[in-house]
Amino acid sequence: MQTVRIEIQQQGGPEVMQLLTAELPPPGAGEVLLKHLAIGLNFIDTYHRSGLYPVSLPSGLGLEACGVIEALGHGVHDLKVGDRVAYAGGAVGAYSTYRIVAADKLVLVPDGVADEVAAATLLRGMTAQYLLKRTFPVQAGQTIVFHAAAGGVGQIACQWAQALGVRVIGTVGSAAKAKMAAAWCDHVLDYNDATWPQQVRDLTEGLGVPVVYDGVGAATFEGSLDCLALRGMLVSFGNASGAVPSFNPGILAQKGSLFLTRPTLGHYTANRGELVETAQDYFTALAQHRIVPEIGQRYPLADVQQAHRDLESRNTTGSTVLIP
Ligand SMILES: NC(=O)c1ccc[n+]([C@@H]2O[C@H](COP(=O)([O-])OP(=O)(O)OC[C@H]3O[C@@H](n4cnc5c(N)ncnc54)[C@H](OP(=O)(O)O)[C@@H]3O)[C@@H](O)[C@H]2O)c1
Missing domain, CATH: 3.40.50.720 (NAD(P)-binding Rossmann-like Domain)
Structure with a gap:
């Protein structure tokens, strides 16, 4: 299975992001093969790219996507081929058409939530959840x-x-x-x-x-x-x-x-129970229309350099999605 993905050989400006084709192995134990339907762009991606946050090089980029499961590795029992799932966090590498992902990082996306909304807002939605309800619980x-x-x-x-x-x-x-x-x-x-x-x-x-x-x-x-x-x-x-x-x-x-x-999201979704509860709370708020997130920008994955430029120069509003 081939994937088209963004890779950086060194940290720096948006120009260090290059599109390349790579071969993916079959999913290992506890993993799934995911076909990405939409990918989220987050400010943290610019920190991984620029060097503000460390990554081990060469590196992929991106932490968040929505996709459909195409194959299961050994020991994955609570998901099936064809499930629509999303993830937000974990290892970098979401800027890709296909990806191998650990099954325990995935959450099922409810029917009413569009691919783009799941991909572009799960990380931000879960962040809003822990900030408002657990870091300083507002009243x-x-x-x-x-x-x-x-x-x-x-x-x-x-x-x-x-x-x-x-x-x-x-x-x-x-x-x-x-x-x-x-x-x-x-x-x-x-x-x-x-x-x-x-x-x-x-x-x-x-x-x-x-x-x-x-x-x-x-x-x-x-x-x-x-x-x-x-x-x-x-x-x-x-x-x-x-x-x-x-x-x-x-x-x-x-x-x-x-x-x-x-605080960081990873420490507030540190185990499977916390991750699922946080995501479900966000999806429930979406279903109740308490939150209507705007997808302010859409870019083909190949135009990710421009997407980073726009985010860093304050030219975006709401959330941004990359289309694989
Ligand atoms: N700790 C966590 O768990 C966690 C999780 C998710 C996100 N975050 C952080 O939350 C923040 C928002 O993330 P986001 O992805 O939703 O980004 P975003 O808010 O869509 O974009 C960042 C915004 O910051 C403002 N800004 C102020 N000074 C800026 C500057 N010098 N350069 C660029 N932007 C500037 C801009 O809005 P104005 O034009 O209105 O100033 C800009 O649009 C980021 O700092 C991100 O790293 C943290």
């Missing part, structure tokens, strides 16, 4: 700040938070994105305006918010600390603008006995 009536509210995770998480009865202050980087995010945020602030932390205080009677979810990183770190209430929590879950620089923990005391956590 109805609370006000939160969610950065990059027009982005992939942002759109899903803000819709979900509102459905949970939370008042959402979303931040964005342009007027066009502000208009868009107003559909799922109670208030939208532009974080290019340096007064945004004060604007958060103005919206919360001077108190600040109990939690800030920050996937932007370096550019928003200080402001995020500045708009937290006493004993509030900064959930720093990404680095879209670059990694947060080193800092003295004493700053957390000075700014109100704050908490800081730096």
Whole structure:
């Protein structure tokens, strides 16, 4: 069986991603052969490509896809040929037409969820799930700040938070994105305006918010600390603008006995039970129309370089799918 896949020989700009054809072995014990129907593009893919996160070279890229099972390895009993499944996380290599995947990383995709939605949003949906329900479990009536509210995770998480009865202050980087995010945020602030932390205080009677979810990183770190209430929590879950620089923990005391956590999806879906529960909770929220994720961009797999350029230059909204 042949697959067409993206490979990098070295880390660097989008140009290091090259399309090649490779031979796949039959699936081994506990594995399945998957024909990809759609592939998700996530910001973390740019970190694996650029060198911000390490990979062992040469390497594939991509963590997320939806596909149909074409063959089963030994010992796989709870899935069958023809099942439509998705995965989000694990080893890199989703940018491919066919792939061998560990069966215990797969979840069945319910009938009502389209291939593109499963492929482009399972990782983000599960991220929103653990952030809002397990890292800092939000409660109805609370006000939160969610950065990059027009982005992939942002759109899903803000819709979900509102459905949970939370008042959402979303931040964005342009007027066009502000208009868009107003559909799922109670208030939208532009974080290019340096007064945004004060604007958060103005919206919360001077108190600040109990939690800030920050996937932007370096550019928003200080402001995020500045708009937290006493004993509030900064959930720093990404680095879209670059990694947060080193800092003295004493700053957390000075700014109100704050908490800081730096979570990742892998640690919140560390075993099969957690993975299935997290995915099912997301699929249920989709089925109840509490979340309607937008697939803002579609690219053929061969155009992945352009897809990365657009994501890194802030030219995407919602989630992005690659078509194999
Ligand atoms: N820890 C986890 O478990 C986990 C899981 C999934 C994702 N993440 C993180 O969550 C964040 C969002 O991921 P996503 O895939 O949904 O991406 P995304 O939000 O669709 O895209 C990133 C957004 O970040 C904003 N941004 C601010 N400064 C930026 C800069 N200098 N360069 C590029 N973008 C900048 C842009 O929105 P504006 O134009 O509005 O500023 C951009 O559209 C990423 O940091 C990602 O690594 C973490």
